[in-house]
Amino acid sequence: MTVVAGAICPLPDPKLVRELLGMLFDGLVVKTGAKLEVSAKSTGWAAVYVTDDGKPVALCACDLAFAANSGAALSMLPPGVAKDSIKTGQLTETMLANLGEVMNICTRLVLHEGTPHVRLNAVCPIAKLPPAGMAIATAPKARIDFEVTLGKYGNGMLTALVI
Amino acid sequence: MKILIVDDSTAMRMIVRKTMRLAGFDGHEYSEAEDGAKGLAAIKAALPDLVLSDWNMPNMTGIELLENLSKDGISVNFGFVTTEATPDMRQRATAAGAKFLISKPFTPESFKEILGSHIK
Secondary structure (H helix, E strand, C coil), rough: CCCCCCCCCEECCCHHHHHHHHHHCEEEEECCCCCCCCCCHHHCCCEEECCCCCEEEEEEEEHHHHHHHHHHHCCCCCCHHHHHHHHHHCCCHHHHHHHHHHHHHHHHHHHCCCCCEEEEEEEEEHHHCHHHHHHHCCCCCEEEEEEEEEEEHHHEEEEEECC | CCEEEECCCCHHHHHHHCCCCCCCCCCCCEEECCCCHHHHHHHHCCCCEEECCCCCCCCHHHHHHHHHHHHCCCCCCEEEEEECHHHHHHHHHHHCCCCEECCCCCHHHHHHHHHHHHHH
């Protein structure tokens, strides 16, 4: 966990991501990764975290592969179903519901003792982030990008961004 | 033992059950509730031996659930499994009668260590 000067939320390190997602998934490998594109052109998904007064202060964004793979793995759907979703760009209802669960648990990634309480507000395609969310995406105070391997489901990218 | 898991996240309830099993606490009768209000109703309907509750939930939070149980004179072995665990929360939980507070991320080992004395 890294405290970011001037930011409301901290940033997670690979160890925390591994411990947190390790509760959910078998065969998990987490390492810092390449920069995920988080813009109106992105095909990935994002979770918006807000403070108790409703102000968006952090995002967890992921690429389509992480969204499909984690969404499939949580319900133990066959990996082929996730691969089909990655190909078509369409997540099934189950995957979307599961991605919401994953992102809800990921709240812990932008929380630390002594930092303000934040909660998950919404999960949506990155390209459809509301303006306050897109502002975090395009001009974060800090970010960290991870490459996440979900066992037999394969790799995906997960990024935390804070202001 | 009858063990009630109260959490608004389906995935989290599943993870808690899985972690209980990996910690060696299988062979118990598990049930689930989706928020504090449903947890309160479930506890009143059939008193469990142990309650593992999330803190932040819609309708009724975990701490409100515990405080309501106390107000209604219902005594049950109750602990939290939460995302946050600030000193204030720990203090409030203890004051309300919680036996433990486990913060996420947790492991089967931490479950074993913390819950061992509460599970027969």
